[in-house]
Amino acid sequence: MDKQLQVFTLTLQENGYRLTRARQAVVTALLSSGGHVSADALAEVVRESAPQVGRMTVYRTLDLLSELGLVRPVYQGTGAAHYVLMDDGHHHHLVCSTCDTVIEFDDCVLEEIERVIGERFQFEVRGHLLEFYGRCHHCRESSSVLA
Ligand SMILES: [Zn+2]
Ligand SMILES: [Zn+2]
Ligand SMILES: [Zn+2]
Incomplete structure (x- = not known):
């Protein structure tokens, strides 16, 4: 398992969250993109690898990851927030x-x-x-x- 994925997995576990298949699909897509993606763009990527994971799950997972300090939304201009990885x-x-x-x-x-x-x-x-x-x-x- 790569180091970033390990950090995400451990942080979820330590806070009482399981790395469900859906969460794993979101996290994997997020990490492979290197961050700097909007929720909608991420949902597109997730849909390619895991069509059963809905948009709402992507949004909720990003909220959870933000709460845990693993990502942060960044607002630039008037567009949708981009999520960056908090290494x-x-x-x-x-x-x-x-x-x-x-x-x-x-x-x-x-x-x-x-x-x-x-x-x-x-x-x-x-x-x-x-x-x-x-x-x-x-x-x-x-x-x-x-x-
Ligand atoms: Zn310039
Ligand atoms: Zn950045
Ligand atoms: Zn710093």
Whole structure:
């Protein structure tokens, strides 16, 4: 079993949920897509491998996975939420407001902040989704040509 699937399976079990066939179909499709999919797009993929799994099950499973901190919905623009995988509890983006490019980065700069905020609010931080907004280097270059 691959590592991500193992993490999903264990987390479900530890929280009292079984990895039913339907859930497994959803999780497998989600992991093979690498995340960044909308619920509807995921439902399409699931239908190819497991036609008996309905759209509502896909929605409910995504809700459950969100609750368990394994995925998070991300809202960009006006479209439907995309679900991203929360590897080790976190996920980081640089979002270009001009061309909508999303750059992924793995370096975590928030461990200290999590600790400080957690202490201040007596809050058990389990993860974070971090998005920086701005302009990517392509858009910066093209706007400096115009300027
Ligand atoms: Zn850009
Ligand atoms: Zn991402
Ligand atoms: Zn992080």
